[in-house]
Amino acid sequence: MSDTHDGAMLEVRDLTKNFVKRLDLAAKMAVKLGSNLKEEVVHAVDGVNFQIAPGEVVGLVGESGCGKSTIGRMIAGILPPTSGDVVYKGKAVAGMDASDAKATALAIQMIFQDPFASLNPRMRVQDIIGEAPVLHGVVDAKDAADYVAEVMLRVGLDPEYRRRYPHQFSGGQRQRIGIARALAVKPDFLVCDEAIAALDVSIQAQVINLFMDLREDLDLTYLFISHDLSVVEHISDRVVIMYLGRVVEVATTDDIFETANHPYTLALLNEVPRLDMRGFDYQPVAGEIPSPLDPPPGCHFHPRCPHATARCREERPVLREVAPGRLSACHLNDA
Amino acid sequence: MSEKPTLAVENLETHFFTKAGVAKAVDGVSFSINPGEIMGLVGESGSGKSVTGFSVIGLVDPPGKVVGGRVLYRGENLLDLDEERMRSLRGNRIAMIFQDPMMTLNPVLRIDTQMIETVQAHEPNVSDANARARARDVLGQVGIPSPDERLKAYPHQFSGGMRQRVAIAIALINKPDLIIADEPTTALDVTIQGQILYEAQKLCRETGTAMIWITHDLAVVAGLADKICVMYAGRLAEQGALDDVLDHPVHPYTVGLLGSVPGHNTRGKPLYQIPGMTPSLLKVPPGCAFKDRCPRADHACEELPPITEPVPGRQIRCFHPHLDGEAVA
Numbered sequence: 001m002s003d004t005h006d007g008a009m010l011e012v013r014d015l016t017k018n019f020v021k022r023l024d025l026a027a028k029m030a031v032k033l034g035s036n037l038k039e040e041v042v043h044a045v046d047g048v049n050f051q052i053a054p055g056e057v058v059g060l061v062g063e064s065g066c067g068k069s070t071i072g073r074m075i076a077g078i079l080p081p082t083s084g085d086v087v088y089k090g091k092a093v094a095g096m097d098a099s100d101a102k103a104t105a106l107a108i109q110m111i112f113q114d115p116f117a118s119l120n121p122r123m124r125v126q127d128i129i130g131e132a133p134v135l136h137g138v139v140d141a142k143d144a145a146d147y148v149a150e151v152m153l154r155v156g157l158d159p160e161y162r163r164r165y166p167h168q169f170s171g172g173q174r175q176r177i178g179i180a181r182a183l184a185v186k187p188d189f190l191v192c193d194e195a196i197a198a199l200d201v202s203i204q205a206q207v208i209n210l211f212m213d214l215r216e217d218l219d220l221t222y223l224f225i226s227h228d229l230s231v232v233e234h235i236s237d238r239v240v241i242m243y244l245g246r247v248v249e250v251a252t253t254d255d256i257f258e259t260a261n262h263p264y265t266l267a268l269l270n271e272v273p274r275l276d277m278r279g280f281d282y283q284p285v286a287g288e289i290p291s292p293l294d295p296p297p298g299c300h301f302h303p304r305c306p307h308a309t310a311r312c313r314e315e316r317p318v319l320r321e322v323a324p325g326r327l328s329a330c331h332l333n334d335a
Numbered sequence: 336m337s338e339k340p341t342l343a344v345e346n347l348e349t350h351f352f353t354k355a356g357v358a359k360a361v362d363g364v365s366f367s368i369n370p371g372e373i374m375g376l377v378g379e380s381g382s383g384k385s386v387t388g389f390s391v392i393g394l395v396d397p398p399g400k401v402v403g404g405r406v407l408y409r410g411e412n413l414l415d416l417d418e419e420r421m422r423s424l425r426g427n428r429i430a431m432i433f434q435d436p437m438m439t440l441n442p443v444l445r446i447d448t449q450m451i452e453t454v455q456a457h458e459p460n461v462s463d464a465n466a467r468a469r470a471r472d473v474l475g476q477v478g479i480p481s482p483d484e485r486l487k488a489y490p491h492q493f494s495g496g497m498r499q500r501v502a503i504a505i506a507l508i509n510k511p512d513l514i515i516a517d518e519p520t521t522a523l524d525v526t527i528q529g530q531i532l533y534e535a536q537k538l539c540r541e542t543g544t545a546m547i548w549i550t551h552d553l554a555v556v557a558g559l560a561d562k563i564c565v566m567y568a569g570r571l572a573e574q575g576a577l578d579d580v581l582d583h584p585v586h587p588y589t590v591g592l593l594g595s596v597p598g599h600n601t602r603g604k605p606l607y608q609i610p611g612m613t614p615s616l617l618k619v620p621p622g623c624a625f626k627d628r629c630p631r632a633d634h635a636c637e638e639l640p641p642i643t644e645p646v647p648g649r650q651i652r653c654f655h656p657h658l659d660g661e662a663v664a
Binding site: 275 | 602
């Protein structure tokens with residue numbers, strides 16, 4: 001698959017992450033005595049592939065437990081993958097030498113959902129923003145103050161406030177501090193993990209506009225992780241839809257929102273409340289999201305899918321190209 | 336509809352007396368709801384929308400206090416009732432659903448215990464068997480599969496969406512006339528939210544229960560409600576019939592709020608943004624609370640605008656509404 005996208009800035013290949021709950025001492029002893037306790041394995045991310053071209057904004061959408069944040073964390077280098085590769089500018093991150101790996105770690109930055117939890121409450125804003133660029137030699141220590149002021153202005157914060165602590169700011173401003181911190185090391189790829197989910201509507205619009213301005217000004221590429229389809233539709237060029245650790249559909253934003261292919265994407269689109277849907281008769285998808293501890297066999301969506309057949313219950317559908325530029329993992333496309 | 340409203344709130348004022356000053360969380364809010372109607376009560380954090388809900392059901396804790404106005408439930412002013420009479424209405428005729436279902440559920444009691452208790456608290460003569468049958472029926476109504484078995488489960492054995500359904504079932508069990516739902520789907524996933532909205536809509540239509548749906552999400556209200564009430568800094572900004580308000584908002588705050596919702600028509604364009612941020616309730620500016628963020632504000636806005644009805648069926652607090660059919664941002 002990678003041959004057709006040689007220009008990809010970032011690619012994930014068969015990326016997999018399992019979280020294993022190891023047996024504790026008591027459980028191990030119980031096993032020795034003949035109990036059939038087993039280690040519990042959560043397949044948080046299960047063989048995911050996609051590419052992101054330079055300058056592109058890709059929306060990664062799914063419900064809780066689908067593994068979207070785990071993918072973001074693996075790309076940002078916070079979590080090591082169980083198997084598979086994160087490939088940045090043609091090189092697998094895992095196989096890089098030390099200096100390349102460090103440059104990549106700086107080039108890919110992450111913005112978190114909760115601006116309350118992701119900023120150190122004991123550090124002043126100037127240190128939160130200025131610490132990393134000085135440490136990594138992006139600026140000299142003597143120029144740090146000017147540099148911090150410049151970055152703060154760029155994200156719409158008044159540099160007068162540089163000596164304040166995070167708690168002295170509102171939620172929206174705190175999110176701007178988080179963005180400034182990420183931008184301070186001059187990244188070219190940003191992973192935004194639900195970066196606006198915690199903000200009020202009017203503040204959300206301000207931060208979305210900031211993201212789009214930064215993209216223009218700094219030539220940034222985004223992976224925009226969100227459960228909010230209207231935000232994703234507004235901001236993304238392409239959309240990746242995930243369900244229970246697997247990618248179910250990848251297509252351009254127009255294709256996804258106009259002619260979605262996968263039954264899960266359709267269900268999701270049907271259910272998203274929109275301003276133009278009045279007196280709407282909700283026709284909900286039945287059933288719960290299964291636990292990733294014990295996912296259903298075959299296609300993960302089959303217990304909730306109105307079109308499921310015997311094959312869906314047994315065979316895992318492969319993510320393949322069903323139309324130019326559109327990938328979908330559904331057996332119905334073979335019929 | 337000529338029938339008597341289930342609930343009429345008139346000029347409600349709830350203030351919080353804190354060390355740092357008096358926070359006017361609800362400051363002169365009025366609305367009414369008819370049987371079977373769903374009203375969306377919309378606002379950003381700190382707008383007083385939840386406190387309005389708590390005031391109606393009489394659950395405002397100190398330092399908060401309802402200091403003015405009337406809450407008329409079928410003509411009876413709830414603010415004049417003693418605690419005993421209020422308790423006989425609460426959970427019986429008027430029920431509340433919280434954002435976190437564990438506010439409703441007791442983690443150490445089985446679901447059946449809690450539901451039977453809810454019935455017998457208001458109708459002591461109902462036998463255990465009858466109460467259990469009612470519990471089973473409402474669990475089925477809110478879409479819980481195999482309700483007979485699930486009655487014997489503890490709250491932690493349910494998923495988040497299922498727990499919220501149980502909380503809704505408990506709110507419904509005494510067939511209330513009014514349900515106050517405070518952001519009940521905010522913590523849920525989209526497909527689960529869809530299921531809950533579907534149940535809520537169906538119940539109001541079928542049983543004639545009136546509902547106040549408190550939320551920050553205009554899109555949820557668009558699909559669900561019959562009328563909408565937008566609050567800003569403790570005060571009413573705009574209210575009216577749902578389609579009218581969403582299609583032709585007249586208050587600059589509503590206009591800005593609707594313009595800042597991303598979606599299908601906004602791709603590639605910058606979103607309209609309301610400058611600044613919501614004021615702290617301790618430091619609400621004098622006059623119109625929105626004037627510092629409002630593109631239309633002038634010296635007249637130094638005074639608090641009264642509630643007016645510039646269009647039939649629409650109440651607003653603004654001196655400079657968008658009335659002449661001009662393009663909305």
